[in-house]
Amino acid sequence: MRNNKGFSIMELMTVIAIFSILAAIAIPGFIGWRSNAQLGRAARDVYSSLQKAKMESVRRNENCGIKFRATDYVIYMDSNLNFDFDAGIDQVIQTINWSEYPGVRLDSDEGGDGDGLTFANPDFGIVFASDGLPRNNVGGLGSGIVFLTNQSNTRQNTVTISTAGNIQINQTG
Secondary structure, three states, X not given: OOOOOOOOHHXXXXXXXXXXXXXXXXXXXXXXXXXHHHHHHHHHHHHHHHXXXXXXXXXXXXXXXXXXXOOEEEEEEOOOXXXXXXXXXXXXXXXXXXXXXXXXXXXXXXXXXXXXXXXXXXXXXXXXXXXXXXXOOOOOEOOEEEXXXXXXXXXXXXXXXXXXXXXXXXXXX
């Protein structure tokens, strides 16, 4: 009577083949899920940053703005009241790099200038006045949309700021 311990080569090859098939099915789904999760995280962080700017403007009784750029966006106190971020003059509260969200970018297919923003003047971003209402660079009530997309352009999230100061996230795709 033989005492066989362990697995035969055929059993091992069968298990490896099954795991390979399962991995081939699961990995593309996982990659898509991760891309969409990064997009959702970026949209939530933009939303939170806008809320933070709004709250800081009320708390400090000063204008607080967000300027979106290709590589990052900056939350700042607009001390000279020109509705634009001036490095060295305006106090930076926080800088958030887009590189923190792999595969996420401003959607260049959207926005007036292909910059992913629909503010009155996207170069200036948006500023919240001391009453918590958004303002544009000409002093009127501001509003706009930040368009974010994932690396495969299959899903888009938008963060919308209304003239009443309401901020919301919308998902498409």
